[in-house]
Amino acid sequence: MKTPREILMERHQAVAPKLDEIRETTVAAVCDRRFHSPAVIDRRYNWREFLYSLRWHLAGMGAAWLMIALLSLNVGHATSLASAMPREKIPPAQIILASLRENRRELLELIQPAEARDARPAKLFPVPPRSERPDEILTA
Amino acid sequence: MLVVAEREQLPVSQARAGEPAAWDALFHRYQLPLYVYVFELVNNEQTGLDIVQETFIAAVRHVGSLRDDNKFGSWLFGIAHQKCIQRWRKQNREEILCGEIAESPDEFENSPDNLLIRQEQEAEFMNLLDRLPLPQRAVLLLHFIENFSLEEIARITNTPLGTVKSRMHHAKRALRKLVREKSDQP
Numbered sequence: 001m002k003t004p005r006e007i008l009m010e011r012h013q014a015v016a017p018k019l020d021e022i023r024e025t026t027v028a029a030v031c032d033r034r035f036h037s038p039a040v041i042d043r044r045y046n047w048r049e050f051l052y053s054l055r056w057h058l059a060g061m062g063a064a065w066l067m068i069a070l071l072s073l074n075v076g077h078a079t080s081l082a083s084a085m086p087r088e089k090i091p092p093a094q095i096i097l098a099s100l101r102e103n104r105r106e107l108l109e110l111i112q113p114a115e116a117r118d119a120r121p122a123k124l125f126p127v128p129p130r131s132e133r134p135d136e137i138l139t140a
Numbered sequence: 141m142l143v144v145a146e147r148e149q150l151p152v153s154q155a156r157a158g159e160p161a162a163w164d165a166l167f168h169r170y171q172l173p174l175y176v177y178v179f180e181l182v183n184n185e186q187t188g189l190d191i192v193q194e195t196f197i198a199a200v201r202h203v204g205s206l207r208d209d210n211k212f213g214s215w216l217f218g219i220a221h222q223k224c225i226q227r228w229r230k231q232n233r234e235e236i237l238c239g240e241i242a243e244s245p246d247e248f249e250n251s252p253d254n255l256l257i258r259q260e261q262e263a264e265f266m267n268l269l270d271r272l273p274l275p276q277r278a279v280l281l282l283h284f285i286e287n288f289s290l291e292e293i294a295r296i297t298n299t300p301l302g303t304v305k306s307r308m309h310h311a312k313r314a315l316r317k318l319v320r321e322k323s324d325q326p
Binding site for chain 2: 001002003005007009011013015016018019020022023024025026028029030031
């Protein structure tokens with residue numbers, strides 16, 4: 001009486017030399033510098049592990065950037081409304097300039113009082129006319 | 141008599157450090173069981189040898205991804221299983237894996253050594269094994285060859301535990317039926 005494992009192993013025992021050859025080839029490859037260097041073997045794994053350890057940070061930053069992107073999209077949408085105005089409704093440049101000048105004049109009127117606007121600036125040292133001046137004797 | 145050494149001390153940490161002697165010991169331990177498993181799935185000697193070699197090379201390259209040294213065996217069988225699936229996909233034989241049996245499993249606590257087969261039943265046993273659908277055959281082989289637990293088999297085959305239980309139940313029932321029938325014969 002045999003167990004299933006025994007039956008299976010005995011059935012394939014003949015292939016053992018070929019398996020030994022495969023094993024030796026692979027172990028020889030391990031001796032090769034390409035495989036032997038742990039840095040080479042584990043480089044990809046180290047990168048993966050490094051990124052895996054930062055997964056929560058990366059997820060948080062990703063979410064933050066997503067929020068920023070969504071907000072900027074909304075702002076962009078608001079500004080784009082002005083540009084979406086039909087061209088026929090925009091008045092010509094002359095009318096815009098005239099209304100700007102009118103606005104400026106009204107603003108000045110509001111800022112400066114009427115008296116101050118009409119009064120001439122007082123002279124600090126008024127010079128009287130020649131006839132009103134006293135006689136000046138010039139001596140050489 | 142061949143006996144599976146259960147949870148033996150394997151030089152996995154030394155192999156991880158790149159020691160060729162450790163790799164030699166590990167491969168020597170698993171080369172025949174791995175080949176038996178692969179051959180019984182692909183039914184071709186050359187393909188079986190190729191897959192064993194590819195598995196060994198992949199093991200050396202990706203040993204860094206092995207988290208638990210005690211699970212080296214199941215990890216290695218998992219690589220081999222994936223290689224078999226890749227071969228099947230290349231041959232457009234995925235439909236073989238689709239034969240699923242949805243039935244509630246019974247309790248599975250028997251050791252593979254409990255099933256003893258007479259010498260005159262060996263050929264019949266192998267025939268029956270070959271006739272089993274591939275998913276059931278894979279589960280049964282992993283159980284027979286390395287006495288892997290159901291959880292380990294689920295991990296190796298990347299299958300839910302319930303499915304593994306179901307497959308095991310049906311495969312063992314078919315085998316028991318054979319053994320009983322042959323024993324009843326005079």
